[in-house]
Amino acid sequence: xxxxxxxxxxxxxxxxxxxxxxxxxxxxxxxxxxxxxxxxxxxxxxxxxxxxxxxxxxxxxxxxxxxxxxxxxxxxxxxxxxxxxxxxxxxxxxxxxxxxxxxxxxxxxxxxxxxxxxxxxxxxxxxxxxxxxxxxxxxxxxxxxxxxxxxxxxxxxxxxxxxxxxxxxxxxxxxxxxxxxxxxxxxxxxxxxxxxxxxxxxxxxxxxxxxxxxxxxxxxxxxxxxxxxxxxxxxxxxxxxxxxxxxxxxxxxxxxxxxxxxxxxxxxxxxxxxxxxxxxxxxxxxxxxxxxxxxxxxxxxxxxxxxxxxxxxxxxxxxxxxxxxxxxxxxxxxxxxxxxxxxxxxxxxxxxxxxxxxxxxxxxxxxxxxxxxxxxxxxxxxxxxxxxxxxxxxxxxxxxxxxxxxxxxxxxxxxxxxxxxxxxxxxxxxxxxxxxxxxxxxxxx
Amino acid sequence: xxxxxxxxxxxxxxxxxxxxxxxxxxxxxxxxxxxxxxxxxxxxxxxxxxxxxxxxxxxxxxxxxxxxxxxxxxxxxxxxxxxxxxxxxxxxxxxxxxxx
Numbered sequence: 207x208x209x210x211x212x213x214x215x216x217x218x219x220x221x222x223x224x225x226x227x228x229x230x231x232x233x234x235x236x237x238x239x240x241x242x243x244x245x246x247x248x249x250x251x252x253x254x255x256x257x258x259x260x261x262x263x264x265x266x267x268x269x270x271x272x273x274x275x276x277x278x279x280x281x282x283x284x285x286x287x288x289x290x291x292x293x294x295x296x297x298x299x300x301x302x303x304x305x306x307x308x309x310x311x312x313x314x315x316x317x318x319x320x321x322x323x324x325x326x327x328x329x330x331x332x333x334x335x336x337x338x339x340x341x342x343x344x345x346x347x348x349x350x351x352x353x354x355x356x357x358x359x360x361x362x363x364x365x366x367x368x369x370x371x372x373x374x375x376x377x378x379x380x381x382x383x384x385x386x387x388x389x390x391x392x393x394x395x396x397x398x399x400x401x402x403x404x405x406x407x408x409x410x411x412x413x414x415x416x417x418x419x420x421x422x423x424x425x426x427x428x429x430x431x432x433x434x435x436x437x438x439x440x441x442x443x444x445x446x447x448x449x450x451x452x453x454x455x456x457x458x459x460x461x462x463x464x465x466x467x468x469x470x471x472x473x474x475x476x477x478x479x480x481x482x483x484x485x486x487x488x489x490x491x492x493x494x495x496x497x498x499x500x501x502x503x504x505x506x507x508x509x510x511x512x513x514x515x516x517x518x519x520x521x522x523x524x525x526x527x528x529x530x531x532x533x534x535x536x537x538x539x540x541x542x543x544x545x546x547x548x549x550x551x552x553x554x555x556x557x558x559x560x561x562x563x564x565x566x567x568x569x570x571x572x573x574x575x576x577x578x579x580x581x582x583x584x585x586x587x588x589x590x591x592x593x594x595x596x597x598x599x600x601x602x603x604x605x606x607x608x609x610x611x612x613x614x615x616x617x618x619x620x621x622x623x624x625x626x627x628x629x630x631x632x633x634x635x636x637x638x639x640x641x642x643x644x645x646x647x648x649x650x651x
Numbered sequence: 652x653x654x655x656x657x658x659x660x661x662x663x664x665x666x667x668x669x670x671x672x673x674x675x676x677x678x679x680x681x682x683x684x685x686x687x688x689x690x691x692x693x694x695x696x697x698x699x700x701x702x703x704x705x706x707x708x709x710x711x712x713x714x715x716x717x718x719x720x721x722x723x724x725x726x727x728x729x730x731x732x733x734x735x736x737x738x739x740x741x742x743x744x745x746x747x748x749x750x751x
Contacts, residue, residue, distance in 0.1 A: 423743075426741055426742060426743075427742075427743070429707050430707060430710045430711065430714065430742045431714075432707075432711075433707040433708050433710055433711030433714075434710070434711035434714040434715050435711070436708070436711060437678060437708060437711035437712050437714075437715045438715050438718075440675075440678050440679070440682075441678075441682050441715065441719070444679055444682060529675035529676075529678060529708065530675065532675050532678070532707060532708040532711050533674055533675040533706050533707060533708040534706060534707035534708075535706055535707075536705075536706055536707055536710070536738050536741060536742070537738070539741065540737060540738060540741050543741055
């Protein structure tokens, strides 16, 4: 391991340089986490061993942290790094290629050589057996330290999966309910809009107004036709009056004739009186009869004139009545008709506005439905997330198994236990890999 | 109120000029005016330029005029103010007479 050589190089340096170097080592440890867990463990073991060694053989320094503290820091760094790369599919593979490298003879030789060099170069002059013993103790200590947090991690992952599943189920149900309600809201809104547009669901309001307009127009037409007929009566009465006026000179002629006849009778009476005798008496009788006829004629024409005058008076009354009947102020009707027209126009404007609002509402509701559908579809991330969590849990379990299988009285026994575990894991990994290939990858959407 | 008559286009157009309101008070004068039309008249015109108002009697007179005049003679209404035109249109007289 390069870590041992690195430790040898920095052990004699000042405190600040050593702290910087320790941070670098922690980084290497964290980086190792991405590669394989056995590397991590070996890195941790070597760093811890080196720290214990330097602590024991260097003067106490209040500013230096303890070996156990460094382990914790390194472990936390490893965990943080692990979290940062959790989504990397390779990390989910417990063991991996690094397990292969772990089993190579070159690696053992390097480790043995490094350990020997480390022992020889140790500032305190410790022999190899003592270093090994401390390493073994440190490894076991590290195992005890790592087991609880890893177990808690598994518990946390299980809990996360449960919470995720429950939350996603609730979200899914909630959004489906929201989608249904949005659809119902659209139906209700459209119904309300339809009623508001016409006042009734079957559009009777517009029909009422249109009917009112028709009735009003019929009323106007009736008034105009009645007025026309009344004017025709006025015109005819005017003609009748003209005709009756034409009777006046005729009556006057008849009166003149009667007057002349009366005068003729008077002259005849005078002549009869002058003649005297029986002839005069007979002539006087004729003259008297003529006078009587003239008097009757006068009475007759006077009666005609009186009747005619009465007729003309009645015609005058009838004509005035016809005139009055023809006269209707159209402005009031005009105002009513205009108000109806305005009402129709207002209804049309309102209907147009409501129609626009309906279109907008419909589009918005469709948008809500689409958005909710997208959200429901997006909630399928639970499947992927659950698979990732399962992978992480499997990785942590494998790591826990690895740690649990580290045992032995010497470094060689510990290496053997790790190697045996690695071999088992290798076999298991091949099996799992085959199953995964057969079952197919996660399908992203 | 007065109804005056004029002849235009060498007595081919007989014009009835309404001065004042055309209502039932003007009916006899209106009909009397029609009697004064020349026989040479080929068209009649009712001039409303001096008429501020007409009622249904006035509408009746104009419609009756159409019945009294020979059907071959055209009748037009001219010089109508907006208020007069509105009343003529509410009675749909524009369907029977050209209105200017």
